[in-house]
Structures are given as structure tokens and as C-alpha cells.
Amino acid sequence: MKVLRRALFALSLAGAIAGALRVRGKGGVPPQEGGWREVAVPPR
Amino acid sequence: MNGRDGRSTRFGLAGHGVTGGGIARRLLAAGAELVVHDPDAAALGRAQAAGAIMAGTAGVLAGAGVVVLCGPSPHAPRAASLLSAGTSVVSVADDLDDVRELLGLDVLARRVDATLLVGAAMAPGLSGLLARSLATQVHQVDELHVATHGTAGPACARQHHDSLGRTALGWHDGRWIEPPGGSGRDLVWFPEPIGAHDCYRAAVADPLLLHRAFPGVQRITARVSATRRDRLTARLPMLTPPHPAGDLGAVRVEARGAGPEGERVTVIAGASGPTAELAAAVAAAAALRLAEVGAPAGAHSLADDAVTHLDLLHHATHLGVTVQEFTGVARATHW
Numbered sequence: 001m002k003v004l005r006r007a008l009f010a011l012s013l014a015g016a017i018a019g020a021l022r023v024r025g026k027g028g029v030p031p032q033e034g035g036w037r038e039v040a041v042p043p044r
Numbered sequence: 045m046n047g048r049d050g051r052s053t054r055f056g057l058a059g060h061g062v063t064g065g066g067i068a069r070r071l072l073a074a075g076a077e078l079v080v081h082d083p084d085a086a087a088l089g090r091a092q093a094a095g096a097i098m099a100g101t102a103g104v105l106a107g108a109g110v111v112v113l114c115g116p117s118p119h120a121p122r123a124a125s126l127l128s129a130g131t132s133v134v135s136v137a138d139d140l141d142d143v144r145e146l147l148g149l150d151v152l153a154r155r156v157d158a159t160l161l162v163g164a165a166m167a168p169g170l171s172g173l174l175a176r177s178l179a180t181q182v183h184q185v186d187e188l189h190v191a192t193h194g195t196a197g198p199a200c201a202r203q204h205h206d207s208l209g210r211t212a213l214g215w216h217d218g219r220w221i222e223p224p225g226g227s228g229r230d231l232v233w234f235p236e237p238i239g240a241h242d243c244y245r246a247a248v249a250d251p252l253l254l255h256r257a258f259p260g261v262q263r264i265t266a267r268v269s270a271t272r273r274d275r276l277t278a279r280l281p282m283l284t285p286p287h288p289a290g291d292l293g294a295v296r297v298e299a300r301g302a303g304p305e306g307e308r309v310t311v312i313a314g315a316s317g318p319t320a321e322l323a324a325a326v327a328a329a330a331a332l333r334l335a336e337v338g339a340p341a342g343a344h345s346l347a348d349d350a351v352t353h354l355d356l357l358h359h360a361t362h363l364g365v366t367v368q369e370f371t372g373v374a375r376a377t378h379w
Contacts, residue, residue, distance in 0.1 A: 034372010036235040036314065041177070041367050044355045 053335040054079060056108030056131070057096070058122065059115030060087040062197035062290045063136060063165070066324025067112055067331070068096055070363050074332055081105055082115070106131050110335045112164075112327055113137065116199035120145035123160060124152060132158045134330045136165040136323060139203055140213060143168070143249035147256070150343035160343040161351070164330040165323035167192040167266070167295050168253045170365065172347030173326070173357040174313045175254055177367075178299035181311045186262045187300040190250045191232040191243045193269040194293020196320035201286030204246075208270055209278030212245035215255050215264040226275040230267060234294035235316040235368045243267035244275065257347035293319030296370075312370035325363035329356050 055071050057064055060082040071078050072095045080091035081099040092098050102122065105111045106129040113119040117139040123146055126133050137143055146162045153160045163169050171190045179185050195201040208225045215221070228245040250266035258264075270278075277283055294316035303309045315322060330346065333354040344351050361367060 034370060036368040037371055039313075039367050039369045041358045041361045043358045044352070 053077075053109040054107065055331055055335070056081070056099070056105035056111035057091075058082070058102060058105060058111065058113050060084075060091040060096075061114065061199065062288070062320040063200070063323045063327070064112075064114035065090065065094075066321050067114060067328045068094055070324060070328035071331065072096065074328075076332070076335075079105060079108055110134060110331050112331050114327065117142040117203065118145065120149065124149055127153050127156055127158050127160060130156050130158055132160070132334055134161045134164045134327055134334065136163070136169070136327050138163065138165060138168060138200070138249055140207070140210075140247045140249045140252065143252060147252075147343050153343050154341045157341045159334060159339045159341055161330050161334060161339070162343055162345050163249055163253050164327045164346055166196070166293060166319055166326065167248065168250050169326040169330075169346055170315060170322055170357075170360065171250050171266075171295050171297055172253055172257060172345055173360065174295065174297040174315070174367070175299065176257070176347045176352065177357055178297060178311045178313055179258065182299050182301040182309050183304045185258060185260070185299050185301040187298075188254050188258060188261050188264045189298040189300075190254070190264075190266040191230075191234070191269070191296045192248075192267075192293065193232075193234050193238050193241050193243075193295075194291050194319040195286065196290040196293070196323050198286040198288060200290065200319070200323075202282060204268060205274070205278060205282050205286075207246035207248055207268065208244065208274055210247035212247050212266075213251045214245065214266070215251050215261070217262055226270065226278055228265075228267065232267065232269070232296055233370075234269075234296050235314045238292065238294040238316050241269035242271075243269045246270075253345035254347060257345055257349065290318060290320040292317065293322065295322070314368050314370070315365050316368070317364070317366065321364055325360045325365045326356070329359040329363050330354070333359055 054077045057080045078096040080096040113135045119135045119137040232243045246268045251264045296314040298312045
């Protein structure tokens, strides 16, 4: 029972840390405006 | 296909895989005489069927005017041997240690009056050409950030896999930093159809080559896209065999700096398509222009000032690269 409680505690702790990192991580989001367009590359 | 002296230039190609096949196709379409060596008899047969001359041994390539090295790394020992014979070399190597060693052949290349173009693929290669092009749009470039997605042939896929498990390289405020591979997640929006992917630091050669080409730039980073499984298994052997024909890929280069009035400027360029085709177009353009126009003796990356006269980005567009620019608000993340 003690082992089970410890395992559950460890799992919830890991979940909480992962959730915090997921929310507070610095990954950013892709730009929401604009996009890509083809450009010609003239000779120098 | 005539060289600088008006005589026909014979090209050599070591490695007729996915990328090598694309290079051979482009060189032959340009009317070049091409000698191909590959340890795989089936690959050699394909090269011969395409119109190339088979070379039974790698030593035969030394008789060519320009040789493209397109097999798995390391390229440095073979490049040294070819340079010693006075043959100019174009290498598509992207392994960081291999690229370091190739750059170390600069003295040898100068001594024998031959040229070694290092990192002539998608990244490094096209990434450097895009960086050079972007640098002309920014008054003073402070930062260069490269991100890539996708792999060419199986050798490239293995290199991508290994690079995530090794120490990465970056230039940060005037000094080299060596963060662990697989760290520094950033969500990067590549040209369509690739779209947004999480990218991470990896042991890739772009920072090394870009710092040589742009010594005044304060920050240079390079990232590769990866999944959770890629990062988790990076230090293990590849669990699944790489895709034999490569996949769709993209490169994105961001230059940040100051405009003429001191205002902050960010410009972004990229390209997408089959990774092997992008790499092949750049390598073929480099080989053709090197034979046609020539370049100063020594080892150079494609971003170097010494080879801007080759106009490789323009010529790569004629061989299948479509350059795109990002138009919109570039939202800085944490780079």
C-alpha cells in the first residue's frame, strides 16, 4: 500500500511538473499573420 | 560544359544515392561529362543508365576537374586525397566534425591551388546562401538563426538522428556555446507545405560556417526539427530504418539586425521541397559554377564572401530551388 501511495504521488508530481512546463514553456507560437511567398532571385 | 579555359570539364561524383542521383541528373542535363563512383553496384548501374561513366575505383575521380563528394561522412580524407592531386572538390558533408576537418584542409587547398567548397547541400549550403542574401537586406546583421526540417537519403537521416544526441554548437555574444543536442525547443514556421514544427539544437555545422562568413554577427544558432521519439532515442541506434528516398524538407533562415536609422529589422527567407532535390540543386550549381567561373584557392563555405561571385543562389533556382520570403510579423521567441 505504501509503495502504491508513493508511486501515485510520484506520478502526480511528474504530471504537475510537466503541466507547469507545458504552460510556462518558452516555445512560442507560429506567427498568426502573414505567410510565405515565392521570390525571384535575379542574377547579381 | 566548358570550364574557365574553354576546355570541356570532366566532373566526378562519389556517391550515387538519393542526393547523388539528383546531382548526376543535373550535371548530365547541363551537358557535363560525369564519372561516378559508388561502392554499391546497383547505384553504379543506375548512374551508367543515366549516361554517366562508371569508375571502378575512387582513385579514378582524381582525373576530374571538379569532384562532388556525396557519400556518407567522413569526406575529409577523400577530399584531402583529391586536393593533393590538384582536383577541386565540392562536399555535401553536414557532420560537424567532418566539416571542421574539411575546413582544416584550407592550407592544403591553397598550396595546390585548388578549391574546396564545404557544406554544399541544404543545410549547410542553401542556408548559407539564404543568409548571404538576407544580409544584403539588413544594414547591420546581429543575429542569424537557421532551422531545418527533413532529411535526404539514409546517410542524411542517420546524421540527423546522431546530431540530436551530441553536443550542439552555437555562437552567443562573442563566444562559442555547446548546449546539449535536443535542447532549446522552438516552434518554427517553415514554408508550406511543411508548416510549423518544434526544432531543437543539434550538432550541425551551420553555426561554424556562418561564423566564418559573418564574423561580426553576435548570435548564430542552428536547429533541426524533431519529434519526441527522435529526442528520446537520439543516443540509441536508429530504431526504424531511414526512408530510402528521403522526405520533404525545408530550411528557414532568419536574420536580425539594425536598419540604417538604427531601427530593429528582421528578415526571413526559406525554401521547401524534397530535401534531396534541394541539396542536389545546390551541390550541382556549386560544381557547375566552380568549373565555369572558378573560385580562389582554399576551403570556403557557400556563404563566404570569396565565392559570392559564383551567384549560387540564382543558379540554384534554375536547378530546382524555389526561394520564399516570409511576409508578416516575425514574432521573436527565445532563440
